[in-house]
Amino acid sequence: MNAELIDRARGFAERELLGRERWFDSKPPAPTAASAALHAAGLANWWLPAEYGTAGASLTDSVDIVSELSYADAGFAFSSFLSVLGTTMLRLYGAPALAEQYLGRMAAGGGFCGILVSEEDAGSELGRTAALFTAKGDRLVLDGDKYFATNTDAADFLLVAARSAEDDAVFGVVLVPRDTPGVEIVKRWDMIGMRGSATYQVRLSGCEVPAANLLRGHGLRLLEAGLNASRILIASTAIGVCRRIRDLAMEYAAAKQVKGAPLLGNAVFAGKLGQVEMLIDVMRNQCRSAAAEFDRAMASADPAAALYRAGTLRSALAAKMYCGQAGWEVATIGSELFGGLGYTHDHLIGKLVRDLRYVGLVEGGDDVIRDLLYTRYVIPTAKRR
Ligand SMILES: Cc1cc2nc3c(=O)[nH]c(=O)nc-3n(C[C@H](O)[C@H](O)[C@H](O)COP(=O)(O)OP(=O)(O)OC[C@H]3O[C@@H](n4cnc5c(N)ncnc54)[C@H](O)[C@@H]3O)c2cc1C
Known part of the structure; x- marks a missing residue:
């Protein structure tokens, strides 16, 4: 470490x-x-x-x-x-x-790379992606509407998921420099949480790039390789937010009196904080072990082939789903702990609850993650351990 x-x-x-x-x-x-x-x-x-x-x-x-x-x-x-x-x-x-x-x-x-995958109609069914790239000599022309894309406006370049206009079965990922004519920010979303980040709706109209900007391999597989890393880090945000909730709870409980004594010494409070600490520890261990699996693949002789073959890692899926759920349990405990104050904008807990909700939604909600775990790791008997 x-x-x-x-x-x-x-x-x-x-x-x-x-x-x-x-x-x-x-x-x-x-x-x-x-x-x-x-x-x-x-x-x-x-x-x-x-x-x-x-x-x-x-x-x-x-x-x-x-x-x-x-x-x-x-x-x-x-x-x-x-x-x-x-x-x-x-x-x-x-x-x-x-x-x-x-x-x-x-x-x-110190710039950014935007990732443009999600679309309004396709939802999580990436196979239904409607954005298209069309070959034009040694150039590719991209057209399509992307629904949510974080960091796009400030990005140096964008990686866009699109299908070939010539062959519906070809699904690729294309690098589009941010300053390419035709990249239009439609709007910045007014999210309920994670407001320190900026997520946009984006339109691509006739964006022309060199054909060499098409990454090698099937786009879904490439996305799965990259999503392993980002899903583990999305899960890791829950660890930080839950640690903050724990520390705010301890501060509050030192001052709050219940039955003539500080809440800090109350057995019900102690039980809640013990539960929170257990959840934080398991979240951290799951994220670290999933990340170590990813690091091993990256350190292998051929990381591109290793991750292409592996696709979505079970440990990364488990980390994201577990941290979303455990984080939500901590958010509920935290929100109740501050009484009515916890339901106001005066206390930070409201923001932490809103921020935490994203863990179980972004890069696949729990239904999508469960579906992936079932189809990739339960149905194939060879993968069951
Ligand atoms: C803050 C934020 C930042 C984002 N940043 C980006 C970004 O940078 N780039 C990007 O491409 N996207 C981004 N997104 C999009 C995000 O990844 C998706 O919104 C998320 O994956 C959910 O997909 P969806 O909106 O298509 O909803 P869907 O997945 O379509 O879900 C809608 C409903 O359908 C159900 N459903 C879907 N699939 C299944 C299934 N297999 N089984 C059962 N039920 C199912 C869901 O449970 C849900 O009830 C961002 C979103 C947010 C909120």
């Missing part, structure tokens, strides 16, 4: 984020100055290989880095790590020169 890096993330969160929760919750313009500060602290895009001049952290260390950032603001953390989905796909399945060019630029500037 890279303790120095995790300490640096904690120090950054204490210095730059803590105490600014209301501001992050106000839907600040993106990117915020905090992103530039993250870059100045040598932490932007910390998972990229160190050859790019970044911190070069493993995904296992990223679990704790995300927990530290999320302790202060989950939206900021999400916006800071979500590029891992696209950069993983680009590193593994992009032409080397393309990867070098765009990852190098992103690392140098």
